[in-house]
Amino acid sequence: MARPVTNAAFEGLLLAAGYGNAHAAFARQLNHAGRNEGAWRYDAASVYWWLRGRRPGDHVQAAMAETLARKLGRSVAVTELGFGAADSIGIRVYPASVDGAIDTAEQIWTRLAKHLNQNASGVFDSGKALEAALGWRYDLPDETVSRHGRQQVTSTDVQSLYALADHFTDLDRRHGSGSARTRAVMADLLVRQVAPMLRGTYTDAVGRDLMRAAATLSGQLAFMSYDAGEHAMAQHHVMLGLRLAKAADDRLYGAHLLANLATQAVFLGHPREAARLVEAAIDGAGRAPAAVLARLHATAATAYGQSGDRRACHVALAKAESALQRMGADPGPRWVGYFSPAHLAGAALRCLGDLHLYTQALRHAPDALNLGSQNTRTRALHTALIAVTHARAGETDAACDWASKLRQHVAGIQSARVQQRVRELANALGSQQASPQVNEVLRSLAPVSAAS
Template sequence: MARPVTNSTFEELLRAAGYDNAHAAFARQLNHAGRDQGIWRYDAASIYWWLRGRRPGEHVQAAMAETLARKIGRSVAITELGFGAGGGIGLCAYPATVDEAINTAEQIWTKLAKRLSQQASGTFDSGKAVEAALGWRYDLPDQTVSWNGRQQVTSTDVHSLYALANHFTDLDRRHGGGSPRTRAVMAEFLVRQVAPMLHGTYTDAVGRDLMRAVATLSGQLAFMSYDAGEHAMAQHHVTLGLRLARAADDRLYGAHLLANLATQAVFLGHGREAARLIEAAIDGAGRAPAAVLARLYATAATAYGQSGERRACQLALTRAERALDRTGTDPGPRWAGYFSPAHLAGAALRCLGDLHMHMQALRHAPDALNLDSQNARTRALHTALVAMTHARAGDTEAACNWSWQVAQHAARIRSARVQQRVRELSTTLRPQQASPRVNEVLQTLAAMSAAS
């Protein structure tokens, strides 16, 4: 069943220009109008989605207004097209085509690079997140992603992008994603180096690997933005990454990105939407390697735990544990290697705590802290979770002991997520602030938060 038109203003303009039953013809004229940029390949499907709520870039809208004006015989303002005001980054629609994803990516990278130390506006849109999951899971595959543009792109060029992604991943895990300068530098590289590659000349095989590499970079930038508390920016980048992973025909990395989106939804309290997202990821991953399945089921457990679905949560934990046991013989892609028994234990600590099963949750505490040195942020997050779980279990003495460690670990990390968990820990301890020791801990945590 076709989706209903939501942009009736644009529909009326198409009708006035004689394109109401000739969407492909309008797309061809639009491509002709954008020929100087050498990057547009819109078709009737693009028009379909624009009529149903998706928003093209502002430069594309200018060409649309020009194309319509020639047929109608009068000037058409961009504001007449019905797409709403631009300039924000909160629109997290899943792009209908690869070309739209590339155009949107370049726009958002440019805005991020220019913003430098400013903070983004906008909030997480759980409805758009579910739409992106459905688009990734059910849209038809791209027949080809080959392209003829300004510069030749080779496999060697693409492999250099993976090295860059690894570098930023390591920085993020060690120091957190809270530095706006780091994200701006990454965005500037994407604008100057990666965008021209996307607009270059490449075969279908090289193009799919390029889409996979850029999806990896977009996913990393999304996670850094999420860690910094810029949730609209994070959602936009992970949505772009999902579309590019789809173009790369890499269902496993797409499932990983969707799990990241579900993790963000859990952090923001959207447990039921997170469950839908991770269910789509597990379904789309199919017969995935054990390492990928372990991560997906661990994320599912946290979503079910927050939603109060005890049976589903415990079943997901069991499946994650069984999958993790098989990773020695079924390791999967290299990017999945980060997920360790400590990460699974952290998920168990979180979801069992959400279900008020505090003593069962604390059984996972030793494993949750058995982390490599480069996982500084995860150590801070897990330590705070251990302290909070002790407090909720009624062991104030143990909670204070762990809170001192939280202060030591968190002081070295720039992460909005770590700061949020510190605030949750303080809120949990506050009813006991009459105790001199608890009061001292609260003052230390407050001073640390103020200094960050």
């Protein structure tokens, strides 16, 4: 099955230049334009992959622009080709091999540990996200992941990594991930402990479990980066986690990571891409445990809600609720144990609010706050969302009451997502600033929304 085109800009130029159905001809002209660079042997297959997210070198892009300019009769800037800037950390979208995934892991963990990504993390790239999703879903499984290296790795060694992941997960839920130091500490542990294990000696069975543990750690670091607003770094770690989950032959955790990527896409306002990502996750998960399906369909509902697809949103919510009712007999993997009726209620509150169904949305407010004490950040996010929904419904007094409750929940939390939701509340109340009550709420929440 052909993969979908992700570089619409390049496709448009090929069509305009008459190469829409003549990719081989374009490749021949490109080889001629680059003759001074050596013996290029690009062909129609090369064009196929360029249209689907692969990025040629800068010198190749220059020859592409020259080739297209001759046909179009005008100058063509390299920036028009749609390939973007070179990756700030130089990794592949989705490593083709297990060895490539191990190299990538060590590289990005090392750079994060050294703070080299600070102030230069880039932006979320939906094309790369979709390419990684397709690779995870359709690439052949790895025949073996056994390895011979310096360090012997045992099942006991791998179990210690799960304990490490649990520790950082708990910190993240209680305090948020806004601290760059916390993420750097985690990355440093990955460099010093996990990377040597990945390059060690292990059987196929131990190796699969090691890949699963490394995927879990990469997924947690991805979510922490997302919560901190480091969206490109979060995406890199999710894509790495997807490849490691593939090596582990763990389709359920891979689906979970894709759903996390979809959640990030919703946060950044890319609902169509989010829907495609979570649809790939649901398809790849197959006959999954009820808890996993509940989480996946809840994420799908948020994507459909943001895109304005009312029918699809309601269908996804119904599927999530049905799965949630079956969770008692089918709890699923340990990593999905966090997902509760409160999390589904929060998703319903969000997507129904996006559809302007405020009365329906607010019916889920009580359940959305029925959270365990460890879910400090989620409580703040849901409280802010309730306030935002009241404000958008025109219920200013109720919005202010919930905003007052929010102040006690945001103390001690470092989270770009919480800050963003507080800004949404301020925007929703902005037209009522003449009200002393609203003015007081906005003044009290200003330090939160402005925090860095």
